[in-house]
Amino acid sequence: MKQLVLEDGTVFVGEGFGSDCQTIGEVVFNTGMTGYQEVISDPSYCGQMITFTYPLVGNYGVNRDDFETVNPAALGVIVKEHCTFPSNFRNEETIDEFLQAKNIPGISGVDTRKLTKIIRKHGTMKAMITSADRSISDVLRELESTPLARDQVQQVSTVKPYVVPGRGERIVLMDFGMKHGILREFTKRHCHVTVVPYHTTAEEILRLKPDGVMLSNGPGDPKDVPEAIATIRKLIGQVPVFGICLGHQLIALASGADTSKMKFGHRGINQPVKDLETGRTYITSQNHGYAVNTHSLEQTDLRLTQVSLNDDSVEGVRHAQFPLFSVQYHPESSPGPEDTSHLFDEFITMINTEQKKTKEDSKCLSVQI
Numbered sequence: 323m324k325q326l327v328l329e330d331g332t333v334f335v336g337e338g339f340g341s342d343c344q345t346i347g348e349v350v351f352n353t354g355m356t357g358y359q360e361v362i363s364d365p366s367y368c369g370q371m372i373t374f375t376y377p378l379v380g381n382y383g384v385n386r387d388d389f390e391t392v393n394p395a396a397l398g399v400i401v402k403e404h405c406t407f408p409s410n411f412r413n414e415e416t417i418d419e420f421l422q423a424k425n426i427p428g429i430s431g432v433d434t435r436k437l438t439k440i441i442r443k444h445g446t447m448k449a450m451i452t453s454a455d456r457s458i459s460d461v462l463r464e465l466e467s468t469p470l471a472r473d474q475v476q477q478v479s480t481v482k483p484y485v486v487p488g489r490g491e492r493i494v495l496m497d498f499g500m501k502h503g504i505l506r507e508f509t510k511r512h513c514h515v516t517v518v519p520y521h522t523t524a525e526e527i528l529r530l531k532p533d534g535v536m537l538s539n540g541p542g543d544p545k546d547v548p549e550a551i552a553t554i555r556k557l558i559g560q561v562p563v564f565g566i567c568l569g570h571q572l573i574a575l576a577s578g579a580d581t582s583k584m585k586f587g588h589r590g591i592n593q594p595v596k597d598l599e600t601g602r603t604y605i606t607s608q609n610h611g612y613a614v615n616t617h618s619l620e621q622t623d624l625r626l627t628q629v630s631l632n633d634d635s636v637e638g639v640r641h642a643q644f645p646l647f648s649v650q651y652h653p654e655s656s657p658g659p660e661d662t663s664h665l666f667d668e669f670i671t672m673i674n675t676e677q678k679k680t681k682e683d684s685k686c687l688s689v690q691i
C-alpha cells in the first residue's frame with residue numbers, strides 16, 4: 323500500500339502502481355477526460371505530480387505515437403482507478419507498465435475529486451507519494467525540509483541545438499521544455515526548424531538568420547529563467563516572434579510586465595478563451611500555474627488580445643508595433659481541441675508579410691540610390 327501525504331497533513335491511502343520509488347512534488351489537477359498519455363509526457367509537468375479528476379485513467383493504454391517527449395518529467399500520477407486491461411487498436415502497453423519503465427510512481431484508489439476540492443481551496447500543495455508504513459510526522463518533517471526544484475527548464479531543455487529540415491520558412495525554436503506537438507505543427511507546414519537550448523543568446527539566434535522565432539512552453543516559474551528573458555528582450559523588433567505558455571510569460575516579463583503564481587492554475591482541455599480582436603470564443607487546451615498580471619500590461623507595448631472566460635486572466639497579447647504575439651494556452655493541442663491551430667498559420671503569414679516589407683524597403687532604397 324502507498325500513501326499520498328499533502329503538506330497540510332491530509333493523507334490518502336491507496337495502491338501503488340508504476341514505479342515503486344518515493345517522490346516529492348507539487349500536486350496539480352488536470353480535468354481532461356482523455357489525453358493522459360500526452361499530459362503525463364508534457365515536460366511542463368516537470369517537478370509536479372498530476373492528479374486526474376476523471377475517475378478512470380489508462381483505458382485505451384499507451385501507444386507509440388502520442389508522446390509529447392521521449393522521457394516524461396512528471397514526478398507522480400494520482401488516479402481513482404487505473405485500467406489494467408486497455409482496449410484500443412493502437413495500445414502497446416498499460417499505464418502501469420509505462421510508468422514502471424519511466425520510473426514514475428503512481429497511486430490509485432484515491433478520491434481524486436476530493437483531492438481536487440482540497441487543492442482548489444488551499445491552492446497547489448507540496449506532497450509525497452511514499453509507502454503506507456511510514457509515520458505521518460516523519461513524512462511531514464521530510465516534506466518541510468525538502469525544497470521544490472527551481473531549475474526545471476534546465477532539466478528538460480535540449481542540451482545541444484538540432485535541425486529538423488524543411489524547405490519552408492526557417493524557424494528557430496527556443497526549447498524551454500517543448501512539447502513535440504509544437505514541432506509537429508511546424509513540420510506539417512514544411513518549415514525548417516532549428517531547436518536551440520533555453521540559454522542560447524540573441525546574437526547566436528540572429529546569426530542563424532531565422533525568418534521567425536518560436537518560444538516554447540516549459541515548466542516552472544518564468545522568473546527562474548532570467549537568461550531567456552534577456553534574450554527575448556533583444557529579439558523583440560528584430561524578428562517575428564510567437565510564444566506559447568511559458569514562452570508567452572517570458573515575452574511579458576521581457577516587455578516589462580509581471581507574472582504571478584495562480585492559486586491552482588488551469589490544466590485541462592476545455593478551457594474557454596475569448597479573442598477580444600474578433601469577439602470569438604475558443605475552447606483551448608491548457609497547462610499552467612502562472613499567469614501574466616493584467617494591469618502590468620498597461621505600462622508596456624503589449625496589448626491584451628485574449629482573456630480566460632473562467633477567471634478573466636490574460637490568455638493572449640500582441641505587440642503594438644512589432645510582429646509578435648503570444649498565447650497562454652496550447653494551440654498545438656496534444657491533447658485537446660484543435661480550434662486554435664490557425665495561430666501557426668497566422669505566424670507564418672506574419673513572417674511572409676515581414677519578408678515582403680523588407681524586400682520592398684530594399685527596392686525603394688536601391689531606386690533612391
Ligand SMILES: NC(=O)CC[C@H](N)C(=O)O
Pocket residue numbers: 366538539540541542543544566567568569609610611612613
Ligand atoms: N505549459 C507551460 O508552458 C507552463 C508554463 C509555466 N510553467 C506555468 O506553469 O505557468
